[in-house]
Amino acid sequence: xxxVTQPDIHITVxxxxxxxxxxxxxxxxxxxxxxxxxxxxxxxxxxxKYFSGDTLVQGIKxxxxxxxxxxxxxNLRKPSVHWSDAAEYFCAVGTGYxxxxxxxxxxxxxxxxxTL
Amino acid sequence: xxxxxxxxxxxVTEMGxxxxxxxxxxxxxxxxxxxxxxxxxxxxxxxxxxxxxxIDDSGMPEDRFSAKMPxxxxxxxxxxxxxxxxxAVYFCASSLDSPPGDEQYFGPxxxxxxx
Numbered sequence: 001x002x003x004v005t006q007p008d009i010h011i012t013v014x015x016x017x018x019x020x021x022x023x024x025x026x027x028x029x030x031x032x033x034x035x036x037x038x039x040x041x042x043x044x045x046x047x048x049k050y051f052s053g054d055t056l057v058q059g060i061k062x063x064x065x066x067x068x069x070x071x072x073x074x075n076l077r078k079p080s081v082h083w084s085d086a087a088e089y090f091c092a093v094g095t096g097y098x099x100x101x102x103x104x105x106x107x108x109x110x111x112x113x114x115t116l
Numbered sequence: 117x118x119x120x121x122x123x124x125x126x127x128v129t130e131m132g133x134x135x136x137x138x139x140x141x142x143x144x145x146x147x148x149x150x151x152x153x154x155x156x157x158x159x160x161x162x163x164x165x166x167x168x169x170x171i172d173d174s175g176m177p178e179d180r181f182s183a184k185m186p187x188x189x190x191x192x193x194x195x196x197x198x199x200x201x202x203x204a205v206y207f208c209a210s211s212l213d214s215p216p217g218d219e220q221y222f223g224p225x226x227x228x229x230x231x
Binding site: 041042043044045046049090103104106107108109 | 120158159160161164172175207209219220221222223224225
């Protein structure tokens with residue numbers, strides 16, 4: 001079964017600084033990878049996803065992520081953080097199967113705090 | 117579209133009572149998911165439906181939990197009887213196409229507190 005690890009529970013960065021959130025996955029084949037963001041009191045919103053092709057994926061709100069098969073990682077980056085980026089970020093992995101094998105597995109999340 | 121709608125947004129109930137959570141997916145979406153989010157266990161998929169049919173309910177914690185989708189625009193998650201350990205935020209999500217490839221759109225969640 002697939003699994004996801006987000007090693008950083010909480011990260012604090014200054015506004016304007018760069019950001020990298022780590023995500024490591026475990027899955028035997030090429031995974032489907034996602035980053036979602038959850039603002040306080042809200043549901044999750046998709047930032048970006050990777051299925052195949054170019055390993056550098058661009059998403060909404062200026063975020064990007066890079067798939068590195070050799071490291072089983074899919075880290076999320078942003079060159080300059082804005083105060084409105086403060087939220088919780090979830091990495092998720094899914095298989096390419098349909099039906100009962102197609103569930104998404106989410107990491108435990110990284111809470112981002114942005115200082116002014 | 118108004119997005120995924122969940123009701124109620126907050127529910128406080130006493131142990132042993134029946135709780136019903138409701139979800140209206142985005143019109144035209146064929147897949148509906150129920151998730152539970154807790155500090156200890158994170159975000160867990162409980163069950164998902166395709167065209168109103170349950171596909172995978174392996175995440176449903178025990179027989180006290182049941183979910184139905186009587187039509188394409190409505191689903192319920194019922195807990196009977198409720199217990200304090202059921203306290204969590206319950207999310208409903210829907211997607212147009214099959215998981216995991218298609219984006220899942222999440223509702224705002226129902227925060228359940230069982231005392």
